[in-house]
Amino acid sequence: IAGITQAPTSQILAAGRRMTLRCTQDMRHNAMYWYRQDLGLGLRLIHYSNTAGTTGKGEVPDGYSVSRANTDDFPLTLASAVPSQTSVYFCASSDSSSTDTQYFGPGTRLTVL
């Protein structure tokens, strides 16, 4: 079982370009999440999805969009990247219960120049 996979592992992107970060889980979890991790700020929630077909905004959603067409995939799109979006991005998933553990992917390191 792979758990959660993220792609790419790392990316350097010119400002203004569009970028999609991919996230796939094979645990059949209903809920999925995107976080960004910045030095000194810990992890902050960008967007989440409680189940396929629904999404919600987290703490820092501006400049990002997500979709949840099926249970397994939860891509994160930067429509027009800016340098402040340079960060490490983590995808996570959990089962439906609010007490269930979130499992994290290995992360994508994104640099916007």
Next chain:
Amino acid sequence: AQSVTQPDIHITVSEGASLELRCNYSYGATPYLFWYVQSPGQGLQLLLKYFSGDTLVQGIKGFEAEFKRSQSSFNLRKPSVHWSDAAEYFCAVGEGFQKLVFGTGTRLLVSP
């Protein structure tokens, strides 16, 4: 709004010594509390979690944490640290449907 404070940015502990990492939270009701560990270049791994019941929670890798409602704390402890425990540790509180609010992390360094 919920918040989590980890007052120590870095902690250095000698191998074999005991460890305590501090975590304080702000939340109106009984919180869901978590400790995660992140090794360099890796994702986060859950060490332990508290939802209700016994306030002393056992986790993986010999870690434990104690929920103290009166102090709004959930400190992580380990009786004897190993060099492989060097990592960054994050405390988190559950908000709503599992939306976690993370602290800023504590980096643990282990000296020989």
